[in-house]
Amino acid sequence: MTRFQPAFAAPRSPAVSSPLGLHRVLEPAGVLPQAALRLDASPEIWPDEVRVGVRRLNLDAASFRQLSEAAGGDPAAVRAAVLDIVASRGKMQNPVTGSGGMLTGVVEAAGPDSPLGLAPGDRIATLVSLSLTPLVITDGLARWDGRSEQVPCAGHAILFGRSIAAILPEDLPAELSLAVLDVCGAPALTHRVVTAARHAAPAPALAPVVAVLGAAGKSGSLSAAAARRAGARRVIGVVPHEAEAGLLRAAGLADEVVVADARDPVAVSGAVERAGGPADVTVVCVDVPGCEGGAILSTAPGGTVIFFSMATSFSAAALGAEGVAADVTMLVGNGYAPGHAELALDLIRTEPGARGLFTRRID
């Protein structure tokens, strides 16, 4: 097997491509692209690859927050940091948080062996993280003000055989679709877990109580909507201050809205308790560190905590549960589940409250 467009093939190109993108890993050798320090982001594609002309990056919330804080809030420094990361790594992966984000663009070329079903001209969003997607930026991010996660961008990106991309729906604004698809793993897993808990309940009146930490945010609002659709008996939305509480109440996505600092285990578990908890399922969508203990203490024995925040600490979760003798199942929020894009887009179409919260964050 040779390169599809071999004009610029690097001298040390491997002989075959891998659906996982192993052939694009420059260092260290043998790791998956997500774990790599540096990827080959050259534009010529292999027979099972797709090249995308990039229109917009949507940085992961935890990553953007870290970059902004490290830059002391200076937008020009944030922009320089993103450019430096992409130039040196061949992908947009925040070295501190490990996370990336996603992108939208237009298919420029699709190799004859690509299984993704894409053709030149298709408007798409990638559903695999930027942290493993070969990327080159060609416009210096001149159109980005450095103040938002949404980054207008020109350049190209590469999709592997086993990457996932969604064709952007015609009936929704591209920015809205991108923001929804970025977090679509959260409502999908929430829906699955709540459905299983409902089926395991001894009676319909004992359907699960669901608490969502950060319920007014993007992944949080969709997770709350998904929990209700999956048959939750009660959805408790936890938000950090009264302004968000007002927005969430107006959106109508939660049966109870409570204000608590998710980093304060005693405060958040007390608030959830008073709102009808403890929860059978707790969903963590707060993009700040230190929310593990509060989530665990808010969850009933035998219940489940789903961690979606990239700011989650594995050891804090594992030791936190052990430390309070909490018999809870703790899930690493997987960004992929079959049908995740369809479910999230359907929720945003049918839940005006969720759409309102999203639109507010995009504008």
Next chain:
Amino acid sequence: MTRFQPAFAAPRSPAVSSPLGLHRVLEPAGVLPQAALRLDASPEIWPDEVRVGVRRLNLDAASFRQLSEAAGGDPAAVRAAVLDIVASRGKMQNPVTGSGGMLTGVVEAAGPDSPLGLAPGDRIATLVSLSLTPLVITDGLARWDGRSEQVPCAGHAILFGRSIAAILPEDLPAELSLAVLDVCGAPALTHRVVTAARHAAPAPALAPVVAVLGAAGKSGSLSAAAARRAGARRVIGVVPHEAEAGLLRAAGLADEVVVADARDPVAVSGAVERAGGPADVTVVCVDVPGCEGGAILSTAPGGTVIFFSMATSFSAAALGAEGVAADVTMLVGNGYAPGHAELALDLIRTEPGARGLFTRRID
């Protein structure tokens, strides 16, 4: 409520104690003891606390490894690092890994309101992490050579109302019991997950295939034994080199033993595949970073990965699964489950192979 033995009460003591130990947190205020930077480890106890005379610390494997590497293998420097951590934090929590370990000792005093059922003179092991246990070392660790996770130690530790401790069994050596109890969450959760997968299987012949990464280690060997007891159709043990493969084959805990570097996703998933995989349940017991991708790729669609290693990266797991579109459930290994100590001690009594691997690591 006042202190049970108020002689040395600190001036700023809170008025009441908390079963979670909140009253021992010095900074930052309001967090759980596991997340605290510094604990009050003073010896006088509150009415619901227990004071333990420490005999031995058993450092978490990931923590000891990190300390040894940071010290360049110098045992005196490792000892100094442990003393410094305990003196400055009031607990043995590795600042890099976040993990601790556990301890054995003899109950010195039990408050009248303690729910733990302990009495002075009881020989016990703590089943909550050292990362949240108030600890004072009084012998400078003079009897420890700095070369092993097992640390002979004099001093005292405090148990809270909601802490967990096990009375050491009379029929097993204390060192063996300590090592077993330290990892007893792993076989308990493995047993639970494999049992659930077996019950969900459409036919007995489709009982789950289980892969254990690091199957010759402590948590790995007990997890392999637990998987077999829970009805796994096939247990695949993955070890890093031929010497461990020989030990694991001799122990008889796995149906197939394969040698692969767990940090190499392509190698480990290929090895598991050839041994009868992919696995329905993959258990990660390797205490080095970078094993997330290999575990995910070794697991069948719809399967489950249980991460027990404290070296696990949350974002590497979450993004790794998304990056290869893997529909797998990923669990944070919870160190606590009801009955976990009893199951692990029973396995070590009835599985000579597991006992042999443990004894070898203790000597």
